[in-house]
Amino acid sequence: MIKKVLIANRSEIACRIIRACKELGIATVAVYSEADKTALHTISADEAICIGPAPATESYLKQDAIINAAKETGCDAIHPGYGFLAENPAFNRKVREAGLLFIGPEPKPMELLGSKVASRQLMLKSGVPVIPGMKSSSLNIDDFRKAAGEMGFPVLIKASAGGGGKGMRVVQSPADLEASVESAMRESLSAFGSDEVYLEKYIEAPRHVEFQVAADRHGNAVYLFERECSIQRRHQKIIEEAPSPVMDPVLQKKMGETAVKAIKAANYDNVGTVEFLVDKDKNFYFLEVNTRIQVEHPITEATTGIDLVKLQIAIADGETLSFRQDELSQKGHAIECRIYAEDGENNFMPSSGTILFMKEPLGPGIRYDSGIYSGSEIPVFYDPVMAKLIAWGKDREEARNRMILALKSNVILGVKTSINFMLSILEHPDFISGNTFTDFIAKNMGGYAPVDDDTLNEALLAVKLFEDEDKKNKNGFGATLQSNPSPWAATGEWEICSNK
Amino acid sequence: MEIKYRNTAISFEVNNAGEGCRLERGGTVTEMKALAVNKNTFRINRNGRWTNVYVAADENRYYIWVEGRQFVLDKLMVEEKSFGEQDTATGDTQKVFAPMPGSIVKVMVEAGQKISEGEPLIIVEAMKMETTLYSSIDGTVTGINAVKGEQVNTDKVLITVEKEINVS
Numbered sequence: 001m002i003k004k005v006l007i008a009n010r011s012e013i014a015c016r017i018i019r020a021c022k023e024l025g026i027a028t029v030a031v032y033s034e035a036d037k038t039a040l041h042t043i044s045a046d047e048a049i050c051i052g053p054a055p056a057t058e059s060y061l062k063q064d065a066i067i068n069a070a071k072e073t074g075c076d077a078i079h080p081g082y083g084f085l086a087e088n089p090a091f092n093r094k095v096r097e098a099g100l101l102f103i104g105p106e107p108k109p110m111e112l113l114g115s116k117v118a119s120r121q122l123m124l125k126s127g128v129p130v131i132p133g134m135k136s137s138s139l140n141i142d143d144f145r146k147a148a149g150e151m152g153f154p155v156l157i158k159a160s161a162g163g164g165g166k167g168m169r170v171v172q173s174p175a176d177l178e179a180s181v182e183s184a185m186r187e188s189l190s191a192f193g194s195d196e197v198y199l200e201k202y203i204e205a206p207r208h209v210e211f212q213v214a215a216d217r218h219g220n221a222v223y224l225f226e227r228e229c230s231i232q233r234r235h236q237k238i239i240e241e242a243p244s245p246v247m248d249p250v251l252q253k254k255m256g257e258t259a260v261k262a263i264k265a266a267n268y269d270n271v272g273t274v275e276f277l278v279d280k281d282k283n284f285y286f287l288e289v290n291t292r293i294q295v296e297h298p299i300t301e302a303t304t305g306i307d308l309v310k311l312q313i314a315i316a317d318g319e320t321l322s323f324r325q326d327e328l329s330q331k332g333h334a335i336e337c338r339i340y341a342e343d344g345e346n347n348f349m350p351s352s353g354t355i356l357f358m359k360e361p362l363g364p365g366i367r368y369d370s371g372i373y374s375g376s377e378i379p380v381f382y383d384p385v386m387a388k389l390i391a392w393g394k395d396r397e398e399a400r401n402r403m404i405l406a407l408k409s410n411v412i413l414g415v416k417t418s419i420n421f422m423l424s425i426l427e428h429p430d431f432i433s434g435n436t437f438t439d440f441i442a443k444n445m446g447g448y449a450p451v452d453d454d455t456l457n458e459a460l461l462a463v464k465l466f467e468d469e470d471k472k473n474k475n476g477f478g479a480t481l482q483s484n485p486s487p488w489a490a491t492g493e494w495e496i497c498s499n500k
Numbered sequence: 501m502e503i504k505y506r507n508t509a510i511s512f513e514v515n516n517a518g519e520g521c522r523l524e525r526g527g528t529v530t531e532m533k534a535l536a537v538n539k540n541t542f543r544i545n546r547n548g549r550w551t552n553v554y555v556a557a558d559e560n561r562y563y564i565w566v567e568g569r570q571f572v573l574d575k576l577m578v579e580e581k582s583f584g585e586q587d588t589a590t591g592d593t594q595k596v597f598a599p600m601p602g603s604i605v606k607v608m609v610e611a612g613q614k615i616s617e618g619e620p621l622i623i624v625e626a627m628k629m630e631t632t633l634y635s636s637i638d639g640t641v642t643g644i645n646a647v648k649g650e651q652v653n654t655d656k657v658l659i660t661v662e663k664e665i666n667v668s
Contacts, residue, residue: 166628183623183630186605191628234629344570345506349600350627356556356563357540380601384627413540413556413563416570423568451569456505457530458544458553459564459571461523464501464514465534465542466555466562473539 002026002077002101002317006070007045009081010060011371012387013293014041017079020309029073031066033059035379040371047073054381060084063091067098077101077316079309083383086292087114087161103316105291109266113289116160117198119266123286126265128258131277131285133200141178144199148177151201157181159188160196165235167191170202205437206277208232209244209284211259212300214311217269220321223256224304225330227296230436231425233348239422240296241335242303245396245434246278255284262289270315271308277438295338295388298367302334302392333396335403335426339387341378343416344450352380356414361406365392365399368410378415386417396434400426420450503562504574594637596659598652602626606648609659613641621659622646639663 004027007014018028018041030045035054042048049069052059059065061084070078078095080086086104089111095102104110113119117136124130134147137160148155148171157180159167167188169180185195208229215221228244229237243252259274266289273294275287297308306323315321341351358374370387372378378386389406393399404426407419425431428444437443451459502511512525523530533545542553554565557575564571605623609615616638623632643660646652 187625187628187630190625343600346599349631350629352601354558356558357554359554380626382627408568410568411554411565413554413565413570414558416572420568420570451571454530454546455566455569456571457523457525458532458546458551458566459573460501460503460510460512460525461514461521461532461534461544462542462553462555462564462566463503463562463573464512464523465536466539466557467501469536469539470557 002313004029004073004075005077005079005103005313006031006066006073006075007041007079007081008060008066008085009079009083010036010039010041010382012040012369012385013081013083013295013371015044015371016369017081017309018044020307020313021079023307024310024313026313029069029075031060031069033381035377035381038376040373040376049073054379056084056381060382063088063094067094067100070095070100071098075100077103077313079103079312080292082290082292082295087290089114101316103270103312105268105270105272109263109268110291112266113263113268113272113291114161116158116162116288117196119289120286122265123262126261128262128265128286129284131200131203131287134198137196137198139195141181144177144181145174147199148174154202154204155199156202157184157197157199159184159192159194160198161192161194162188165232167197168235203277203279203285205439206230206279207244207246207436208237208275208287208438209246209255209278210273210275210290210294211256212271212273212294212297212308213259213263213268214271214308214315214321215263215269216315216321217318218320220324221260221264221268222321222323222325222328223259224300224306224308224328226252226255227294227299228436229296230438231431231440232438233441237296238338238340238418239335239425240299241333241396241399241436242299243330243333244278245436246282251282251284258284258286262286271312295385296336298369298388298390299334299336302365302367302390303330303332304328305331332392332394333399334390334392335396335399336391337389337403337407337422337426338385338418339389339410339412340418341384341386341415342418344418344421344448345416348418348421350380350384351416352378353415354378355412357411358413359409359411361389361410363402363406363409365402366390366406367392368406372412386412386415400432421445421448424448502576504576505571509576592663594635594639594661595657596621596633596635596661598624598654598656598658599631599633600624600626601653602651604646604648604650604652604658605630607644607646607659609641609644611641611644615639615641615661621661624652624658633658635661637661637663 006029007017021028028045030048031051032042051065085091089107092107154172157169167184169184171180184197189195212224227242229240231239273290276284278284342348343351367390372386391399391403515522519533535543556563562573602624605625620632639661642662646658
């Protein structure tokens with residue numbers, strides 16, 4: 001029985017895992033960097049241990065520091081969350097060698113599926129459809145030229161160890177190939193510690209559809225249906241939904257069974273995600289398996305009623321899946337928006353700073369998985385996801401309308417956010433009709449203008465009102481108090497004279 | 501009042517702040533109604549519909565929220581009025597700033613190098629994302645003030661490019 005878990009992550013996912021543990025009566029230990037001393041995850045766990053300076057390479061990626069923290073606090077398991085060390089087989093092994101449970105798959109399937117090249121070869125062998133591409137990564141630009149020449153442009157460069165769009169480049173013409181390969185290698189090296197990149201045929205205007213899977217350590221495996229994550233910018237998902245607007249029962253069964261086949265081929269255990277591209281003729285191609293909890297897992301939880309983090313813990317603890325495939329179904333529709341700290345007026349550059357004021361969205365069918373609060377800092381060192389907003393409805397339209405309302409009421413002041421951009425996506429006719437492809441943003445959002453003149457006038461008026469209120473408060477209390485030490489002044493001159 | 505929005509100074513006047521007020525900006529008057537709910541929350545009515553507008557401020561900026569639309573307005577500092585926008589006005593000098601706080605991945609030009617519009621100058625990385633900054637003019641690199649690996653803020657001029665001045 002797992003009694004105490006160290007969460008080797010930060011921000012919203014660390015908070016999410018802490019919540020699941022608390023529900024199960026499991027004690028929690030957070031780890032934090034010097035930049036995260038007062039971060040939400042740090043102040044949410046039963047205990048918190050500082051593991052190093054702000055840069056992730058000196059804290060959240062420090063394997064020994066994390067394992068030592070777990071041993072010192074008497075934990076029996078480590079949950080890695082997503083990102084950082086979540087898909088690092090060496091860390092996975094070290095955790096186990098230290099006598100701790102790793103809440104995730106065994107190191108071997110993780111290693112196999114974590115390498116995009118090795119997993120591709122395994123899928124080819126197992127009869128899972130894959131996209132044409134290079135058989136392995138290379139450091140020689142000529143290999144890339146040759147492969148690209150054979151399959152024709154556009155091509156896609158991907159990091160072997162990658163995920164989340166890091167180290168990924170679409171190349172439209174031979175002239176851009178070399179620079180793109182170099183840049184992808186650098187980005188991959190800094191994000192994942194590996195400069196292995198490879199190249200594949202770029203399928204234009206596909207949908208990104210992924211299947212949630214779960215396998216226990218007793219040979220049982222199921223799929224928990226799909227999530228569509230086609231709305232991406234710079235290959236980073238920003239809006240996800242379940243079910244996919246393109247899904248039909250026949251395709252769903254076929255893809256789900258293929259996903260289960262894929263993880264069985266790798267001897268996979270625990271919760272995972274099999275990603276596919278679906279082309280306009282509903283052909284699907286295997287992309288990769290994510291051997292961890294996924295950012296967008298809440299929309300599967302909302303539509304299946306299964307808590308995936310608690311399921312991860314149960315499987316790691318050796319339990320058998322408590323449900324069969326034929327007992328699972330999708331109910332209603334769920335949408336997730338990732339609230340990024342980024343600047344829509346400045347080409348979506350990451351934005352950092354202090355949250356001066358915020359309001360968490362509430363309402364029927366609304367869930368908010370957050371790593372922020374009023375007064376918290378958004379450091380520059382980490383991924384810019386601050387929170388995730390999930391809206392569930394009986395159908396897609398209800399979920400969409402609930403999402404729009406919730407986004408508008410999710411006030412965040414002090415850092416810029418992607419909220420307004422997501423609102424304009426959700427209100428776009430192509431989104432409303434389910435025409436969601438991975439080029440949605442490039443195709444539809446080119447004319448995106450964050451604000452209009454009338455709204456600017458409202459903002460200007462609000463600034464004036466804010467200043468007036470501020471002055472009023474200062475005259476009543478602060479200013480008088482400082483300039484005159486008499487206790488009578490503290491009540492405020494004008495207050496006494498007024499009839500209120 | 502005067503503020504700066506997207507590097508442009510805006511001056512505006514509000515008369516009768518409180519319910520029923522007129523905002524005058526650039527010769528145009530907009531009639532609105534307004535109520536203060538608390539120090540951060542204001543009810544504003546334009547065209548017959550009330551909406552909640554939220555405001556917070558730090559030393560340098562106002563942050564405003566209008567139903568998901570965000571504004572960051574710079575407070576106008578006294579010293580800013582004397583200089584600032586000459587470069588964009590003349591177009592002869594391009595000063596390249598980091599678009600966000602981050603680290604320098606690669607400096608792609610050398611001092612004295614002639615470059616043309618659209619050529620890459622420098623790569624900056626923040627939050628694990630690389631951004632390449634390009635030249636917006638034809639000219640000569642006259643200053644490089646950044647080295648690989650350096651942590652930079654948004655207020656530092658990284659590279660200066662000057663237009664060729666033809667002396668006949």
